[in-house]
Amino acid sequence: MPSQQPQQSQASRTPARRRQRSTRLAVAVALLVAAAALVVAALAVSSGVLTTVAAVVALLAGAGATKITHAELVLTRREAARDRAAQAQEYRAITERRTAESVAFANDMKRKIAEREHAIDVLEHALSSAQKNAAEQTLKRGQEARRADQAERQRDEVQRFRDDADERAAEAIVRVAELEAELDVMRAELDTLRTAAARRTHRSA
Incomplete structure (x- = not known):
């Protein structure tokens, strides 16, 4: 916006300068035309005094026209130099603004890149931690399994041992019962033998 205002003001001043320039050049041309007409008229009359006066007037008119033209040329050069300086200043301002915008854009991009890199580092750290945790949990799961x-296996083995013990206990109980039965038979036989021996002894007496 600041650069557009000088351009607009400069553009508004340009037509006025051109009108002034056209007016000065028209005056210079009119002086030359008037001087030429006066010289032609003096020559046509063939009057020495009039010719001299016409020559002096033509000389003064030529000098005036030359001065006006020179002044217009100097003014035009100054205006052109002023315009070039204004354009250079405007271009410099535009360049500075674009440079500032480029620097701001570069800084913003650097900030965004730094933020993305930091976010990536955080995510990579979180991913590494998650992978480590998953590996530990997998290892613990394997250990628990x-x-x-x-x-x-120990329970099956204990159950097998228990079954074997129960079987051996049952066999022992059966064996005890068998031994008790045999013992009863042996005691009965012993009682019978003792009774028979006592009877024989009694008879012999």
Whole structure:
């Protein structure tokens, strides 16, 4: 916006300068035309005094026209130099503004890149932690599974030992019953023998 205002003011001043320039050049041309007409008229009259006066007037008119033209040329050059300086200043301001915008854009992009890199680092750290935790949980699960298998095997083995003990206890109970039965038979036989021996002894007496 600041650069557009000088351009608009400069554009508004340009037609006025051109009108002034056209007016000055028209005056210079009119002086030359008037001087030429006066010289032609003096020559046509063939009057020495009039010719001299016409020559002096033509000389003064030529000098005036030359001065006006020179002044217009100097003014035009100054205006052109002023316009070039204004344009250079405007271009410099535009360049500075664009440079500032480029620097701001670069800084903003650097900030965004730094934020993305930081976010990536955080995510990578979180991913590494999650992977480590998953590996630890998998290892613990394997250990628990092995413990469970071992406990299952131990339980089966204990159950087998218990079954074997129950079987051996049952066999022992059966054996005890058999031995008790045999013992009863032996005692009965012993009682019978003792009774028979006592009877024989009694008879012999």
